[in-house]
Amino acid sequence: MATTAQSAASLAAKQNHETVIEIQDVHKYYELGETRVHALRGVSVSIARAEFVAIMGSSGSGKSTFMNILGCLDKPSAGRYLLEGVEVSKLTKKELATIRNHKIGFVFQGFNLLSRTTALENVELPTLYARINKSEGEKRSREALALVGLADRMEHFPSQLSGGQQQRVAIARALVNRPSILLADEPTGNLDSRTSVEIMDIFQKLNDEGLTIVLVTHEPDIANFAKRSIQFRDGKIRRDEAVQNRPRAAEVIKTLPTLED
Amino acid sequence: MDLLAIIRIAMRALSRNKMRSILTMLGIIIGVGAVIAMLGVGQGARQTMQEQIQAMGSNMLFVGAGTVTRSGMHMGWGSTKSLVYDDMLAILRECPAAHAAAPGSSSNGQVVFGNDNWATRLNGTEPQYFDIRNWPFQEGSGFTQDDVIMAANVAAIGETVRKNLFGATDPIGQTLRINNLPFRVTGVLAPKGTSAAMSDDQDDIILIPLTTLQKKVTGQPWLRWIMVSAISREASYAAQKQITLLLRDRHHIRPGADDDFFVRNLADMADVADEAGRVMTLLLASIASVSLIVGGIGIMNIMLVSVTERTREIGLRMAIGATEANVQQQFLIEAVVLSLMGGTIGILFGLGASYVITQTLGWPVLVSPIVIVIAVLFSMAVGVFFGFYPARKAAQLDPIEALRYE
Numbered sequence: 323m324a325t326t327a328q329s330a331a332s333l334a335a336k337q338n339h340e341t342v343i344e345i346q347d348v349h350k351y352y353e354l355g356e357t358r359v360h361a362l363r364g365v366s367v368s369i370a371r372a373e374f375v376a377i378m379g380s381s382g383s384g385k386s387t388f389m390n391i392l393g394c395l396d397k398p399s400a401g402r403y404l405l406e407g408v409e410v411s412k413l414t415k416k417e418l419a420t421i422r423n424h425k426i427g428f429v430f431q432g433f434n435l436l437s438r439t440t441a442l443e444n445v446e447l448p449t450l451y452a453r454i455n456k457s458e459g460e461k462r463s464r465e466a467l468a469l470v471g472l473a474d475r476m477e478h479f480p481s482q483l484s485g486g487q488q489q490r491v492a493i494a495r496a497l498v499n500r501p502s503i504l505l506a507d508e509p510t511g512n513l514d515s516r517t518s519v520e521i522m523d524i525f526q527k528l529n530d531e532g533l534t535i536v537l538v539t540h541e542p543d544i545a546n547f548a549k550r551s552i553q554f555r556d557g558k559i560r561r562d563e564a565v566q567n568r569p570r571a572a573e574v575i576k577t578l579p580t581l582e583d
Numbered sequence: 584m585d586l587l588a589i590i591r592i593a594m595r596a597l598s599r600n601k602m603r604s605i606l607t608m609l610g611i612i613i614g615v616g617a618v619i620a621m622l623g624v625g626q627g628a629r630q631t632m633q634e635q636i637q638a639m640g641s642n643m644l645f646v647g648a649g650t651v652t653r654s655g656m657h658m659g660w661g662s663t664k665s666l667v668y669d670d671m672l673a674i675l676r677e678c679p680a681a682h683a684a685a686p687g688s689s690s691n692g693q694v695v696f697g698n699d700n701w702a703t704r705l706n707g708t709e710p711q712y713f714d715i716r717n718w719p720f721q722e723g724s725g726f727t728q729d730d731v732i733m734a735a736n737v738a739a740i741g742e743t744v745r746k747n748l749f750g751a752t753d754p755i756g757q758t759l760r761i762n763n764l765p766f767r768v769t770g771v772l773a774p775k776g777t778s779a780a781m782s783d784d785q786d787d788i789i790l791i792p793l794t795t796l797q798k799k800v801t802g803q804p805w806l807r808w809i810m811v812s813a814i815s816r817e818a819s820y821a822a823q824k825q826i827t828l829l830l831r832d833r834h835h836i837r838p839g840a841d842d843d844f845f846v847r848n849l850a851d852m853a854d855v856a857d858e859a860g861r862v863m864t865l866l867l868a869s870i871a872s873v874s875l876i877v878g879g880i881g882i883m884n885i886m887l888v889s890v891t892e893r894t895r896e897i898g899l900r901m902a903i904g905a906t907e908a909n910v911q912q913q914f915l916i917e918a919v920v921l922s923l924m925g926g927t928i929g930i931l932f933g934l935g936a937s938y939v940i941t942q943t944l945g946w947p948v949l950v951s952p953i954v955i956v957i958a959v960l961f962s963m964a965v966g967v968f969f970g971f972y973p974a975r976k977a978a979q980l981d982p983i984e985a986l987r988y989e
Contacts, residue, residue: 395902395982416906423904430986434899438599450588451904495903 341404342502342534343369343392348401350387350557361387362398363557369503369536374529376545376565377538379554386507388554389538393426393505394418406502423451427496431508433488435480435495441467442476445495452499459498466494470524486517493524503534510544516578522547523571547571589909593916596893604921607885610878611925611965612932615958617871619933622954624940625864627947632860635776636853642682642816643715644823646674646809646830649843663843664805665834671809677829680822682814685712686793688807690800694789696748696759703744704788705761707796708810713739713772715812723755723770726792734794738766741786742774764799766791819850875961878925879969886918886973897977898985911978918970919963926962930955 350362362384369375379385390396391403394410397418403410405425413421422428435444442463449459467476470490480488489509496504506525510518518541526547529535537548545551546565553561597604648666671686685708692705712718713725726737738761745754754768775785797804811826813819823846830844890897897910905913937948 390983393902416908419901419904419906419909422902428902430899432895434895434986436896436899439595443595447900448903450592451900451906451909453585456588499904 340371341368342371342373342406343367343536344402344404344407345392346402346404348391348398348403350384350391350396351399361557362391364401365557365559367552367559367562369534371502371534372529372532374525374535374547374549375537376548376551377536377554378540378542378545378551380540383554384557385538385554387557389505389507389536392503392536393428394421419451423448424499425502427493427499427501427504429489429492429496429504429506429509431511433480433485433492433512435488435491437480440477440479441472441483441491441494444480444491445498447495448499454499462498462500463494466498467491469497469528470494484517485513486520489513489517489521490524493521497528497533503536504528506535506537508538508540510539510541515543516575516580518544519547519571519574519578523575526571586912589912589916590920592913593920596889596913596917597920600889603885607881607921608925608928610881611875611922611962612878612929614872614875614878614965615926615929615962616932616936617874618868618961619930619950619954619958620936620940620948621867621871622864623933623937623948623950624946625860625867626949626951626954627941629857629860629864630949631947632856633853636849636856642813642819643849644681644811644813644819644826645847645849646670646811646826647845647847648805648807649841649845664803665843666806666809666830667804668806670806670830670833673829673833674809674811674826678811678822678825680813680818680825682812683711683715684809684811685709685715686806686809687712688793688796688801688803688805690796692761692789692800694744694748694759694761696757699748701744701747703741705796705800706788706790707793707800708790709793712790712810715810718775719773720770721773722753723768725770725790731792731794734798735792736764736766736795736799737769737791739770739772739790740768741772741788743784743787744789745771761789761791762800816850819848823848823851875965879922879965882918882921882966883969883973885921886914886970887976889917890914890973890977893977894980894985894988897980898982898988901980901982902986907978910980911974914974914977915967915970918974919966922962922966922970923959926959926965929962930958933958 345365345367348362348365349360352359352361365384365388377385377388387396391398394405394413397411401411405421408421410418410421436447442460445463445466446459449462452459454462464473464476467473470493472487472490472494475483475487480491483491489512493504493509504525510521513521522544525535525537529549535548537545539545546567546569548565549568551561551563551565552559646666648663650663668686671684674681675684687706687708689707690705692703694701694703709731710725710728713720720739721742723739725739726735729735730737738759740748740754748754748759749757754771757768758765759768760766772786772788772790811822813822826846827842831842834843836842900910900913934950937950940946941948
């Protein structure tokens with residue numbers, strides 16, 4: 323499963339339609355006053371459908387910038403980014419918003435749920451921007467919440483939910499528009515270790531069903547639940563390898579002591 | 584994304600902060616309420632003025648003796664002797680727009696009854712005067728044409744005169760002395776009140792037959808004025824022209840020379856009064872609309888706070904697919920919903936205030952439906968105007984920065 327920059331390029335040349343993300347020699351600069359910050363210095367990655375990739379790296383390594391570009395929140399200064407064959411770096415802001423809505427599901431460290439808004443309404447939010455009619459949006463939202471095990475918490479407000487439950491609402495929200503990829507930025511950063519493993523369990527199960535997941539984390543334990551790990555340093559990919567001895571989160575939970583809810 | 588969904592989102596956002604939304608609306612409520620109440624008061628005053636002028640007879644014309652300048656000296660209005668009884672007959676005969684006319688002359692009268700005395704205006708005229716001026720009697724009746732022919736000592740008195748001279752006594756049939764001549768009171772005129780257009784007390788008056796005044800009081804055979812009623816309100820302008828031409832001809836005034844009389848048209852005066860009322864209404868409304876602008880600034884302020892406070896929410900909405908336009912619409916609609924709800928409550932508030940003004944101060948208040956429609960549109964415009972900048976600010980946030988905002 324290990325792919326080097328060369329093999330990624332050859333994959334693109336073959337126009338493999340199973341390639342979801344195709345990034346070629348992407349650079350990103352920021353102008354900060356007089357100085358120019360070079361956040362990404364020539365990154366090339368290819369991610370296929372149903373992959374589960376962990377992005378690792380210390381702060382300042384460029385992994386956040388990479389995630390922003392991957393999530394179509396930012397555009398590369400140079401290089402190409404093809405998402406399902408679409409050249410994203412050429413799109414307008416409005417088209418990018420549509421791509422984010424249809425093809426990308428975001429999960430954040432801080433959950434980012436709307437307060438004083440029920441779990442169900444939070445999950446419905448992306449359907450409002452997707453021109454999906456209300457009843458269909460609600461049906462999908464109920465399904466997504468059931469999928470993450472919150473069928474009995476739909477009318478609860480975020481303040482009435484635990485951290486793990488809030489993150490599961492956020493995952494349901496990310497899934498409701500049936501995206502091509504799920505981008506999770508430190509999804510376990512605010513959670514205790516048991517809840518973190520529970521979240522990884524959900525990710526593994528979703529991945530088993532064919533969802534492509536890209537996960538940013540700085541915890542090696544969490545990264546191990548992925549199938550492939552990419553290490554960033556100084557704006558470049560330092561290591562890109564398959565995860566050996568990948569544990570099943572469902573098994574790990576059994577070994578952990580039960581915490582009081 | 585359809586408008587209904589955006590409105591739903593906006594309503595949800597507003598209901599999350601009920602207290603703040605209500606306080607923000609308060610500015611608009613007071614603003615719209617004040618505008619409605621002030622316009623109501625202004626319109627009511629205008630209406631009252633129109634009614635008063637109508638009561639004087641809206642198709643009435645007043646022909647007055649003019650001024651003469653003798654040896655370079657201005658002798659004052661009413662100093663000419665050229666307006667005569669035959670002029671009135673000529674007007675009735677030759678002006679098709681004139682319907683009826685009453686001749687008149689005036690003097691000041693010192694009136695005595697018992698121990699009380701009162702100085703008032705003494706008008707001599709003929710019985711048709713009461714019809715032309717549309718002036719009924721509250722008691723008794725006026726004098727007759729026979730009284731005029733006989734130059735009888737009879738008088739019709741106004742309400743102010745009755746109050747000051749007779750008090751509780753029934754004046755009908757009583758004899759009072761005007762400039763030391765005895766007069767029998769035949770009737771008391773219904774009170775007309777102080778005219779807003781004329782700004783004097785119309786009830787402070789005594790009316791006697793013209794002949795009596797001319798022969799026994801002033802000794803002047805000419806007229807001071809002629810009251811003419813036109814066949815309709817519209818015809819009063821035509822009547823004015825016809826009378827002017829006729830009298831210039833009868834008085835042998837050369838082209839280019841000034842008239843020795845004047846014709847005043849009450850429709851004209853009604854227009855002047857109406858204009859004054861309109862200006863007053865506008866003035867009141869513009870003072871009130873200042874508070875509406877203050878309310879709008881309140882909305883802008885709260886929307887700006889709201890945008891800052893909800894930076895992360897905006898970032899999230901953009902991350903999950905809201906376009907700049909979506910975000911801008913959401914905040915704009917929040918502002919418009921605030922101002923529209925405020926406007927609606929403000930209308931009720933304004934109607935309530937108008938009712939209270941009518942009840943407590945006794946001012947007539949008139950709130951027309953058009954004013955309400957304008958108030959709704961205006962408060963909506965306030966929302967759009969003051970909501971635009973905050974909404975624009977929200978839409979231009981960078982989603983990455985917004986998501987990272989603490």
